[in-house]
Amino acid sequence: MSRHLAVGDSERRVLMARHPEIFSPPVQRLLLLLGLPLLLAALAGYSVWRLDFSIARLGTGLVHLMQFLAMMVPPSPGPHAGTFLHALVETLAIALLGTLTAATLAFPFAFLAARNVIPNFFVHVLARRFLDVIRGIDVLIWALVFINVVGLGPFAGVLAIAVSDFATFGKLFSEAFEGITRGETEGVAAAGGGRLAVIRFAMLPQILPVIASQVLYYFESNTRSATIIGIVGAGGVGLHIAEQIRVLDWDRAAFLILLILVTVAVIDAISTRLRLAMTGKATIAA
Amino acid sequence: MTWSVGHRPSPVPLLPPEQLAPLAGSYRAAVAAKRRRTAVAAAALLAAVVVAASGAEIDLAKLIHNIHRLPLYLIGLIPSLSWDHLAADIGEWFWNFDRWLKLLIDTLLIAYTGTLIGAIAGFCLCFPAASNLSRRPLMRFVVRRFLEFCRSVPDFVFALLFVTAFGLGAMPGVLALAIHTTGALGKLFAEVVENIDMRPVEGVTAGGASGVQMIRFAVLPQVAANLASYALLRFEINVRGAAVMLGFVGAGGIGQDLLEAVRKFYYTDVSAILVMIIVTVMLIDLGTERLRHHLSGLERP
Numbered sequence: 001m002s003r004h005l006a007v008g009d010s011e012r013r014v015l016m017a018r019h020p021e022i023f024s025p026p027v028q029r030l031l032l033l034l035g036l037p038l039l040l041a042a043l044a045g046y047s048v049w050r051l052d053f054s055i056a057r058l059g060t061g062l063v064h065l066m067q068f069l070a071m072m073v074p075p076s077p078g079p080h081a082g083t084f085l086h087a088l089v090e091t092l093a094i095a096l097l098g099t100l101t102a103a104t105l106a107f108p109f110a111f112l113a114a115r116n117v118i119p120n121f122f123v124h125v126l127a128r129r130f131l132d133v134i135r136g137i138d139v140l141i142w143a144l145v146f147i148n149v150v151g152l153g154p155f156a157g158v159l160a161i162a163v164s165d166f167a168t169f170g171k172l173f174s175e176a177f178e179g180i181t182r183g184e185t186e187g188v189a190a191a192g193g194g195r196l197a198v199i200r201f202a203m204l205p206q207i208l209p210v211i212a213s214q215v216l217y218y219f220e221s222n223t224r225s226a227t228i229i230g231i232v233g234a235g236g237v238g239l240h241i242a243e244q245i246r247v248l249d250w251d252r253a254a255f256l257i258l259l260i261l262v263t264v265a266v267i268d269a270i271s272t273r274l275r276l277a278m279t280g281k282a283t284i285a286a
Numbered sequence: 287m288t289w290s291v292g293h294r295p296s297p298v299p300l301l302p303p304e305q306l307a308p309l310a311g312s313y314r315a316a317v318a319a320k321r322r323r324t325a326v327a328a329a330a331l332l333a334a335v336v337v338a339a340s341g342a343e344i345d346l347a348k349l350i351h352n353i354h355r356l357p358l359y360l361i362g363l364i365p366s367l368s369w370d371h372l373a374a375d376i377g378e379w380f381w382n383f384d385r386w387l388k389l390l391i392d393t394l395l396i397a398y399t400g401t402l403i404g405a406i407a408g409f410c411l412c413f414p415a416a417s418n419l420s421r422r423p424l425m426r427f428v429v430r431r432f433l434e435f436c437r438s439v440p441d442f443v444f445a446l447l448f449v450t451a452f453g454l455g456a457m458p459g460v461l462a463l464a465i466h467t468t469g470a471l472g473k474l475f476a477e478v479v480e481n482i483d484m485r486p487v488e489g490v491t492a493g494g495a496s497g498v499q500m501i502r503f504a505v506l507p508q509v510a511a512n513l514a515s516y517a518l519l520r521f522e523i524n525v526r527g528a529a530v531m532l533g534f535v536g537a538g539g540i541g542q543d544l545l546e547a548v549r550k551f552y553y554t555d556v557s558a559i560l561v562m563i564i565v566t567v568m569l570i571d572l573g574t575e576r577l578r579h580h581l582s583g584l585e586r587p
Contacts, residue, residue, distance in 0.1 A: 047395035051456035061452030093338035136564040154342040
């Protein structure tokens with residue numbers, strides 16, 4: 001293997017005799033080690049052929065890309081600074097309201113989908129399939145649906161994020177409920193607590209920090225999704241990015257991209273601190 | 287120290303009132319402080335919601351006035367099927383099945399190629415980004431910022447940018463997914479690599495291994511299953527992205543037909559394409575979930 005091997009020849013022979021399976025792996029393993037990369041590469045080759053990749057297009061495209069990048073410097077909002085900032089506020093508003101609405105709706109619903117709260121098999125299976133179907137539909141499609149309901153604009157975006165995250169939260173919250181340890185619930189019940197008391201004093205303290213940190217995390221990730229729904233006209237900064245790229249105003253597009261990057265970084269930092277504070281408190285309380 | 291409450295003996299030692307009072311007082315103060323904090327946080331949240339509601343043009347009256355359109359829209363999606371000639375009805379519902387299937391396969395291939403390129407790039411970059419293996423802080427800093435950039439810029443921005451640069455088609459879609467995947471997987475891979483047991487690394491290095499040999503014989507056996515599992519998870523995410531988002535910006539896949547059907551109000555086409563996408567996504571999820579469970583079984587030594 002290497003010129004600098006620290007083991008001597010005789011030692012090496014002893015080692016090889018002692019661990020034959022390491023030095024000559026079985027055929028199955030060799031086949032896997034050789035065959036899997038070959039299979040992956042063959043599939044990649046097929047898709048490159050089928051999807052019409054061409055070196056020429058790649059080359060001219062890269063040249064274009066370099067020109068665009070050159071035109072992006074320096075990023076500037078042009079005369080639209082006010083519009084862009086308003087769009088950014090809109091994006092944040094969409095993310096905040098969408099996430100909060102989703103969490104509020106999902107919280108009671110998640111009880112239905114949790115096995116340990118509603119012991120009825122059909123109820124929680126039905127609830128889960130319902131959530132699965134909603135989750136299977138992309139947020140962009142919900143945005144298109146709600147544009148038909150309330151018209152173009154950020155309101156449709158709020159509703160789209162609310163519905164699509166309702167399903168995600170429903171699943172996550174019900175899993176949080178199922179993760180509740182029995183000790184506390186049995187303790188409260190043994191002390192004479194009724195069903196409501198069990199939920200309030202044994203379940204909520206266990207799940208609220210988890211839920212709050214999940215909601216914060218999704219708010220963070222929704223500031224990203226709220227940019228994407230702009231491309232179908234559901235408000236926010238995405239519409240402006242798409243527009244500036246389409247009309248090849250590269251310095252404005254770059255300004256918007258930087259705006260998003262900075263916003264996302266700031267929100268990341270804030271929500272990470274908040275989440276740490278919350279889960280930290282939770283461990284002290286526990 | 288009293289040992290009884292009223293006439294009943296208590297198992298818990300109770301303090302006399304003069305000692306109890308300050309303790310109870312500080313307890314009340316602590317509770318009140320916590321309540322105050324909660325109230326302040328709630329007020330701040332409420333203020334944010336009010337500001338956001340005006341910013342997002344929330345109009346509940348409009349919603350209530352128009353909400354009947356939502357069930358109408360959803361009902362419109364349901365094709366007319368009847369028991370008597372079910373096969374013919376389904377055939378009519380999926381009238382463009384061949385084209386959609388072709389586009390769906392394209393979508394899967396876009397997701398696959400994008401994930402593969404991104405996973406390879408992320409794999410190569412995760413070692414210089416991992417703090418336990420990378421000896422050069424400057425290199426680590428640069429690689430980490432690069433990965434951060436790749437995953438922070440929304441993928442549709444890359445897709446739009448590449449569509450403009452490379453022209454319409456699947457290639458810009460693949461490249462956009464690949465860049466985003468590089469950023470996402472590079473970070474996750476680096477975290478996995480940072481959590482390895484360093485003893486094999488030290489052993490192999492002491493045995494005279496080069497950097498590549500060290501990675502091959504000391505790092506890879508510890509992380510391979512985990513990395514593959516993350517790559518599969520990313521493939522699932524990319525299939526969803528390729529199915530809708532890429533098509534919407536003209537970067538290939540079935541999304542372009544979906545968008546067209548939605549825009550032109552071809553309701554049953556919308557539902558047919560959605561059914562195909564949802565079934566495919568579910569099948570992919572099931573398959574990769576099995577593979578991932580298998581991989582996490584391999585992980586245990």
